[in-house]
Amino acid sequence: MSAPLLHVKDLQIGATIYPTDGPPKQIEIVKSVSFTLQKGKVLGLIGESGAGKSTIGLSAMAYGRGGVEITGGQVLLDGQDLLQKSPRGLRSVRGAQVTYVAQSAAASFNPARKIMDQVTEAAILQGKFTPAEARARAVRLFEKLGLPDPQNIGNRYPHQVSGGQLQRCMTALALCPEPDLVIFDEPTTALDVTTQIDVLVAIKAAIADTGVAALYITHDLAVVAQVSDDIMVLRMGEMVEYGPTDQIINNPQQDYTRALVSVRSIAHDEKPPSDDPILRMENITARYKGTQFDVLHDVSVDIAPGQTLAVVGESGSGKSTLARVLTGLLPARGGQITFDGETLSPDLAGRSRENLRELQMIYQMADVAMNPRQTVETIIGRPLEFYFGLRGRAKRDRVVELLDQIEMGSGFLDRYPAELSGGQKQRVCIARALAAKPKLIICDEVTSALDPLVADGILKLLLDLQARENVAYMFITHDLATVRAIADSIAVMYQGRLIRYGGKTQVLSPPFDDYTDLLLSSVPEMRLGWLEDVIANRRMESAGN
């Protein structure tokens, strides 16, 4: 075997943290990680947030974010230790030999400069190509990555192209200087599934075409299984398992890897439909103030008491707008909402306090849904005070009871949101919604920001609470695996219209309409060769038509 392109030996990375009480301290965030990467191969780094996978990825450029510092080990690129290089020497490696594709292309492109300038900048300044050569190469890459109008797309500004297109432009940016190694840091995580699949195909083809080596960082094992030759599983800065993709997926050795592979273990059987729904939305039409077009067209859905309606769709499909209409934040232009037998005022201001109490909401970002200066007790106690007038002892007892229900306990009463993990924060938000004793909770992408195993725990909790409290959920999500896990009925939305609606089994069984078929077939499956199969199928179908 020839000498590897990248050889990371015994890498140790530390960070300085500044706790609110006490002096700053050094913590270890990556502990003794080693791996090698051959030319033209792809290594997947996988783990939950905080596993250190991005930190390890960036170490291949000898770069530490914020207060992160590489404290030990070697990063050998073509036999040269990057950690021994001068700042000037490092600059000649970054952007030339090693390049980086960030998770959010939207944030990683400079809004003030044209795409072409940014794509070719490193290649030109690093002396790899003349400006004319770099531009020609960029156009070829745009073409290869399947971008529309490759000749001219570079003259646009980042906000003038879509998210999926921008992510492909970012890949072009990384490939333009003909690097030896590209670090892909969650390049498809922020995209819709149907867009993700296109970007994945483009990235995979570009890697194969250019013969570049890659580190592919993601939390989604099903995605990494499609593109990588080897996989390293990381947890809390330590290596859990490292081996060929086939072995990790089909024959994992460690318990943690097995848990990752088999996540979404929840089985939820659909409940029978009811004739007496708790919520009935009929022919809802809505538009935002100051705009000329409707964002919801004639949408009608029901939710039975104690059941879950999953509203599925991509960004821009109108699913969150439906929730805004239901809450009264965006009064409907047409249609009627019947809740618990009475007609709801379309406008928030026209609703009684009882209406408000019975309809609660849980948000995607638990972080920003809580006041950071209030304790858990204050946060959960607020609706108790507001709706039921509870004070003092009685309120505290009820808060403790709710904390027990979300499996956290009274030890958390005096904690601040910043002292909770992501999953715990979401649990507190659930307790706050439950405190009002609602009949319906709108859950807006409540597990999207969470790691798979933590998200699983939240979904189980929601199902338990539903069984106990007989509360109904309107569950808004773009994640079809989540839908399978918890829904009783499903509404598929596309461009503000209800495309498909019914019981779970019925919606998820063929024959499908085109869009639902596209959506379902785009969800990555945890098996090798899935990506190729889907693409082959789609080619055959389009050839057949």
Place this chain on the structure above:
Amino acid sequence: MGIALKLVAQRIALSLLLLFLVSGLIFAGTQILPGDVAQSILGQSATPEALANLRRDLGLNEPALQRYISWLGNAMQGDFGTALTNGQDIISSLSGRLKNTLFLAFWAALISVPLAIFLGLVAVRYRERWPDKLISAVTLTSISIPEFLIGYVLMYFVGVKLGWAPTVSTVYADMSLGAKLQAIALPVTVLTLVVLAHMMRMTRAAILNVMQSAYVETAELKGLSMFRIIWRHAFPNAIAPVVNVVMLNLAYLVVGVVVVEVVFVYPGMGQYLVDHVSKRDVPVVQACGLVFAAVYIGLNIAADVISILSNPRLRHPK
């Protein structure tokens, strides 16, 4: 270009409305001051008959609204009337004074704005290191010392002891440009020191804020030099806040230079205004107020327009 043009047109319309409201305020403000021009011309010992005669001659007995309308109408045609105290045409003495003030402000801005932005960029490049701390310390010190004190200190050392620049900055219309520049060297230095800190710190803060963004990390990972990152990637996105502060300071250079003009006996608007306030020469005070307001609003609108045009989302809509 559609959205940007519409926004710019909106701002300009708003500024005209604002100027109209300010004219009302200026007029009302001069009306509610105790005493009137007649009183101050004739002095405390004037007889009531003499006062009444003079008021009638000056048109002070007309209703306020009517006087306001005719004043505004004339002002819009460039006629501010004549000064009560010396009977001179206001617009001609005012325009000479305004020219002088703008001349001083122009040179002060020409030095201070690029210097402040450059120092801000340097401070970001070496943040938390000695160049940053030195720049902050010096500019903060200079903004903390009252401008008249800096003025007198410079006058004594640079003007009297070293003899490098004249201590009195009187300029005449027929002076050569070189002679004028030499005359205003000291006031320009004082003004530069006064406005530098504010603009420099805003530039530093705005760029540092942008330096946190993901696209700056992208630029770092392209192996670009720090100065190129700051200049090409961070600064274009920090223009809006910087321009706002620059314009506020430019407005200060025009509107707020009274003290410096008085210290250096510079024949600008500020001194003109102060002289006539003490004589209760209402038409002159009103005219000066209106001109100051127009300059202030004009510069702020310019800042708004530049901010709008510096936003690529507005310049190049989807």
